[in-house]
Every structure is written in structure tokens, then in C-alpha cells.
Amino acid sequence: MNKEKTMNNNQHTNCCHHDNCSGNNESCVAIVPIFNHLEKSQMEEIMGVTHSVAYKKGEVIYSAGDQADSLYIVNMGRVRIYRLSEAGKEQLLRILKPGDFTGELALFNETLHEAYASAMVDTSICTVKRLDLQDLLLKYPSISLKVMAEFSRRLERAERQTTRLATEKVDTRIALFLAECLEVGSMNNEITLPMSKKDLASYLGTTPETISRKLYELETLGYIRLISNKKIQIIDLDSLLLI
Amino acid sequence: MNKEKTMNNNQHTNCCHHDNCSGNNESCVAIVPIFNHLEKSQMEEIMGVTHSVAYKKGEVIYSAGDQADSLYIVNMGRVRIYRLSEAGKEQLLRILKPGDFTGELALFNETLHEAYASAMVDTSICTVKRLDLQDLLLKYPSISLKVMAEFSRRLERAERQTTRLATEKVDTRIALFLAECLEVGSMNNEITLPMSKKDLASYLGTTPETISRKLYELETLGYIRLISNKKIQIIDLDSLLLI
DNA sequence: TTAAATCTTTGATGTAAATCAAGTTTTGAA
């Protein structure tokens, strides 16, 4: 069951247990939307309270049940956020890219994490301690506005996903997902799946077998073309969305 | 209640499209968690920018596609927030009680509403305009902390629900729901369903028929006892959660 | 109070998608 054969449970309480420590803080603060609108001097102040930590591919960043006391901002790499069902089945919730953050839930509520976060590739992360963050938010209210904007976006997405899982058939969920991949930006309607089909299945609340079959079916219908494992060309978006 | 009788209407500019207008602002600001921790003088300032509106049972408060420009705080009554699937199927997302708020999503993001809000019973609501709210948040950063705490709680719930819909069978989802109803507080393990079974079905991503059958099944197993339409006694919580 | 509308239950039937199993392909670490 336990796929993370992590060497040791490293508690990154402070900085610098890992390699790339200091200095990186700068880039981190500068790239995240919640901070990068501030004055240079303010950013420098923030750098003072951030800690940079590096995680190897597969390493766990936090687990459900952990006491949450930091905000985690992805500086480089990719982080998967997932939950486990009662039966231990994994469900992928989202994938963080540089500039995204997590850990905030418990930060404001003194609760434990309910989700897991692990590094999908070698990843560097900046952390800000609960109390430091609260100070920052009180001192620079505009940060709060950014954080709230991000929260509300996430909330919107989470509720949209909830509705899809509750009301749409698998075909439709796949079609909607493909359409969203397309939106982002793509050469001649060609998309690259941002995750493995196993993960996609988990994200969409289905199984890899079903994903495989449905994609084949969509190709048969002439709506898409399967180019390679991760590449798909959308041929008829309108029909796709009418499924 | 009844404090409105003693009040005269001032300080609200474009209030009074509906009946019960003045005076209620006070109770509204005083009861919501995002404001009620403030100083009296600060609350009074906030009252100055809130508008009280009454909705009759069934009235729509906002619809998907509407431009969102206000925060809605429930003062009295009950509000259902729901979405429509691509096929027009309704999905209940949550039910707001006095003190809860909605409309915030688009408030920080200049987007349109994606959900619908309608009054389940006669309801009175306080609204705060986008710009007024932003001023308040910048002026009183502690309000932001409250709002973020509420957001993160909602996010947690939304993601939990997503995971349940994606990974659990209907039995389990029902069992988990019943268990949550129990938590809140209940005499001798007796719970009162907070919504119709039709709504519950929608919330849990299933159908009323299935709800009906599964509840009967749970009774047969001896885990619960169906007292009346809306009342259920939980007999064996542990077994219920092991389904 | 009564009738209409809405919700709920129960039964019969259909089906989408999960599961199981066994190959094939891709990936990544040594």
C-alpha cells in the first residue's frame, strides 16, 4: 500500500537540512502572486521569514493528521495534493506548480491536515510559519486580498468539480477535462495530458481502464485523435462537449 | 427581534427595495462571525455600508451568469446554494443559515457567479458592495483573517465532499452524512435530517429512490431506526461507519 | 379544511462503469 518508501521522515522545522537553502527565498517571494505585487522593501521583509526547503521526488511534504503550522509555497517543481477515502483509496485533488501554495487550510483554523502533499519531482518549497504569516497579513492587508482571491478561485473549482462528480457521467467528465486542457493554450488543438492516466482517473473519480476505453471511444466517434500516450488532438470540440 | 420598531431609517442609501429594511442591519452585523469580533464603533461603521434585503420563500437571490458585486450575509432564514450540471441537473452544494455568507467568490475575482442562490424560506439578507467590502478589509485586517478562516473551512469541506463523491459508494456517503448530523448535537442519538431527501440525494450525488432504499437497508441491518420522515435514530454508529 | 402539488416509497428493468485478469507498453534506475 505505502508507495512512498521515503528514507526518513524529515521534519523540516527550520531551514537548511537540505541543499539549496538561502538565496532562493528571493526568487520564491518574487514569483508568487500573493507577494509579487509588493514593494521591493516589503518583499525583502517577507524573505526574512520564509524558509526554503528542498524535497526529493516522492518525498512527503505533509500528511493527513499532521498539525499544520506553515504555509507552503512552491518555488520549483510539482506537488500532488491528495486525500484518502475511508477505504484507503487515493484521490488526487490538485497539482501545484511554481507560484501555487498549500497548507493554508489549517493555518487559519488550528486544525490538522486532512490531505497529503508529496513532491512529484524534485521540488523546492518556501515555508512561512503560521505566526509570521498572520503578522504579514495584518501588516500588509493587500496580501490578504490576494490570498482571498486565490481561495475563492479554489473554492469555485472545488465546487465545480463536486458538481461534476455528482452529476456527470464519466464521458462528460473526461470531455470537460480535455476541453479545459485545451483552453490553457495549445498548438493546433493538441493537448498534453498534465498527469498520468492513473492520476487522471483518480482525479475524475474513475479507473484507468475506463479512461482508456472512453478515450478510445471518443477517437472512434472522431472527436479526438490519440497521438501518443500523453498527447491528444481535439478534432471536434463542440461535439465533445455535447456528449 | 422587534428592534426594528424603535429604529428609524437613516444611513442606508439605496436600501428598501423590499419590505423590512432599516434597523435590521444592526443585528446582521452583530451576528456574523466575520464582523462580531470588532469594536462597537467599528461595527457601526460597517452598518453604514450594509443594505438589508428581504426575500420571499423561493425567490432567487442570484443566478449563475450574474455579475457578482456584493457579499450576501444571511441574517434570518435559509438559503440554498446549488449548481446546474451541463444537462441541467441540479446539485445542492450547501445551505446557508444565519451568520453564513456567500457571493464572495466573484467578489475577489471579477467573475460571474457559477452557482445559484435562492431563499428556502422567507429570508432576510445583508449585502455589502464589492468596493465597500474591499475598503473594510483594508481598513480592518482582522476581518480578512476571519474571512480567510471561513474560506479555508469551506475549502476543506468542499474537498472532502469531492473525495467522497469520487471514491465512496452511496452507502458510505449516506453513512458519513448521518454521522455528521449526529456530531452536531442530538438527544439520544436521534437526528433530524436538515433537508428533504430529494435535496439530500442531490447533495450526495444520488437519487431519492436510492436514498430511500439504502436507508431501509441500514435499518434492516440494525444500524439505524427510521422514526419518521425526517427523524432517524442512530443505533450502531461504529458499524455504520464500517460500511 | 381540503385539494393540489410535491415528496417519498416500492417494484421491475436497464446500463454504465467497476472489477478481475492477462497481456503490452512505457518509464526510470542501475
Add this chain to the structure above:
DNA sequence: TTCAAAACTTGATTTACATCAAAGATTTAA
């Protein structure tokens, strides 16, 4: 580069649940 471990595909089978239909409840409004 090679080889083992994952990930992916395809087929056969099972099943959980939706759908349809029609009879009881309950709620609502006149």
C-alpha cells in the same frame, strides 16, 4: 543499455445504481 517495475490497454464478467412507473405520504396554499 538493460531490465524490472509501473503504467496502460483490452477483454470478460459482475454489480451498484439509475431510470421508469405508479402507488402512498406529506406539505402547501387556497
